[in-house]
Amino acid sequence: MHIDTERCVRAVQSKDARFDGWFFTAVVTTGIYCRPSCPVVPPKPENMRFHPSAAACQQAGFRACKRCRPDTSPGSPEWNQRADLVARAMRLIADGVVDREGVPGLAARLGYSTRQIERQLLAELGAGPLALARAQRAQAARLLIETTPLPMADIAFAAGFASIRTFNDTVHEVFALAPTDLRARAPRSSPGNATGALTLRLPFRAPLNPDNLFGHLAATAVPGVEEWRDGAYRRTLRLPYGHGIVALTPQPDHIACRLTLSDLRDLTVAISRCRRMLDLDADPVAIDDQLRTDPLLAPLVDKAPGRRVPRTVDEAEFAVRAVLGQQVSTAAARTHAARLVIAHGEQIDDPEGGLTHLFPAPEALASLDPESLAMPRTRRTTFTTLIRQLADGDVRLGPDSDWPQTRARLLELPGFGPWTVDVIAMRALGDPDAFLPTDLGIRRAAQELGLPSTPAALTARAAAWRPWRAYAVQYLWATDSHPINFLPV
Known part of the structure; x- marks a missing residue:
């Protein structure tokens, strides 16, 4: 976007926060760079230079504005x-x-x-x-x-x-x-320093509807690994240098983040993974505008705009949980996962709540006895095959995943059909266009709205929603009264 000078100038002159993180404005007369929504009087257009990243501004010799703090902008949705x-x-x-x-x-x-x-x-x-x-x-x-x-x-x-x-x-x-x-x-007192916790604000582009985002995470929470406590979603984090515990609380203009780390070198990774889990770098205006072009979806979007896709902090963990959740209720899936956590997860201390374990890594699950799994034999095979593939590195789920290749590899595994692959693509890989036309909740919502309810016909109709079909899934799911769609009380 930074090469569209006229559009960038308009965004800066109108102080449009939607473009924060999309580009940065360097001012040649002052030597500083700002976010588009900087509250100071906009410079003359001839004095503006636009860069696609803060790093590019720094390399060009500009320093960060002390007023708007451009380094704290949401990340680029790209x-x-x-x-x-x-x-x-x-x-x-x-x-x-x-x-x-x-x-x-x-x-x-x-x-x-x-x-x-x-x-x-x-x-x-x-x-x-x-x-x-x-x-x-x-x-x-x-x-x-x-x-600190x-x-x-x-x-x-x-x-x-x-x-x-x-x-x-x-x-x-x-x-x-x-x-x-x-x-x-900095302010003289920062809450949480006494206990070693960091208190941060995670910015996002408005609007943000927290209901399905936090509702989904809380309703599917694995005991010992996740919990909803005092208005916050809390969970344990497995990180490169150690582990952490994070508490995330929705606020009108940010997500309050309380983070405790065993090794502070994990700070940027922990923040990045939390932002990714909450889909905070999305551009909700662009997404909702596209979905509103369908007259049957438009009322859902207008009723509660800014829905995000609840994702994960650990792609392998989510894939394991997706298999545990095949053809069972949410409560049963949580029970299966909790048993794995108690038997194979690493114990941690949580002075501020009830978290007890890290979710076990694939390597820790590779030696489990399949007979100990309370599930049908075919699903045991699916589970153990996935664990082996993850532990050996034959299936790689992470930020570097090539989405089409990973989808194809997952479909080759026994017991992996389109629903399982697409839910992993949506919530673990982060594909914004992942779609679940065979999902019972989606088909029920489609029928109630007057959309085609057969998978093939619904997929054809959903072509107009691309590349945001994963967000359409959130709006369709929101028509149900399932707890995943409501912020816990």
Whole structure:
């Protein structure tokens, strides 16, 4: 979008928050870069330069605006609605792969050379993987500086910097303030510091309807791993360097995030995964406008706009749970999952609630006795085959997944039909166009609305909803009185 100068200028002049994260405005007369909705008086158009990423602005010599804090914008919707190389690379960078494995590790996961990755990211984002990861480290440092009492040396290494000097130089270059000055400008008291928890605000593009989003997560919560407590969805997180517990509470203009980590190096990964689970980088205006073109869907959208697709923080975990939920009730699926958690999950402490375990990784489930599973023999075969494929790496579910290839691979497994594959594509892979025409709830809703109710006819009608059919699923599901559609009380 940043190459459409006239459209960008209009967005900046109208302070349109819908475009925050889509592009960044660099002002040549001040040397700063801002989000489109920056509250200051817009600069003259001839003084504006538009960049596709904060990293590109930083590479061009601009510093972040102290007023609008562009580094806290929602992420670009592009990276969660596309499955091409650049989108997959951006999802991996957000998941901390460059910090942990370097650019060669990023390239190896994507199956391309480092030169190809560099070239494509530079062409589309104006910055290479190292610059993009550096911008992410700067934001992590700022969060730790402003929300914890940690010494600066600890913050530097927790944020992923190789040295104190690099940390100091980067923070000063990006924010035009020394780390100690950033801390001095922060509020004097931050709730949660006494217990080691970080209290953050996760921004999103309005509107956001929290009902189905949090309702689904709460209604399907696995005891010990997830819970709804005091108006917040809480769950345990398995992270690269350790584990964490997060509490997410919907607020009118943000999601309140309370995060406790065993290793602070996992901060950016934990935030990225929580944002992905809640689909916070979506562009609800564009999605809803497309769905409103169908006169039978339009009333549903107008009634409760801004529905998101509830996703996951762990793609392999969701695939396992999808198999456990085949042809059984939500309560039965939770029971099956809870048994696995108690038998094979890693125990953790939760001083603030009732969480007890991490969901077991595929490697931990690979040695279980199939006879211990209280399910039909054919589903045991489906379950054990999936676990083996995940543990061996023959099926890869993650930010780097190639959606068509992963779908095809899953369909080859015994017991995997279109419903299971599409629900994994929708909620684990993040495909915004995944569709469930055979789902009983979808067919029932379609019939009530006057839409075709047979899978083939409904799929043909849904072609007009593309590329947002996963969001249409949320609106169709919302016609039911199932608990997944309501914010818990």
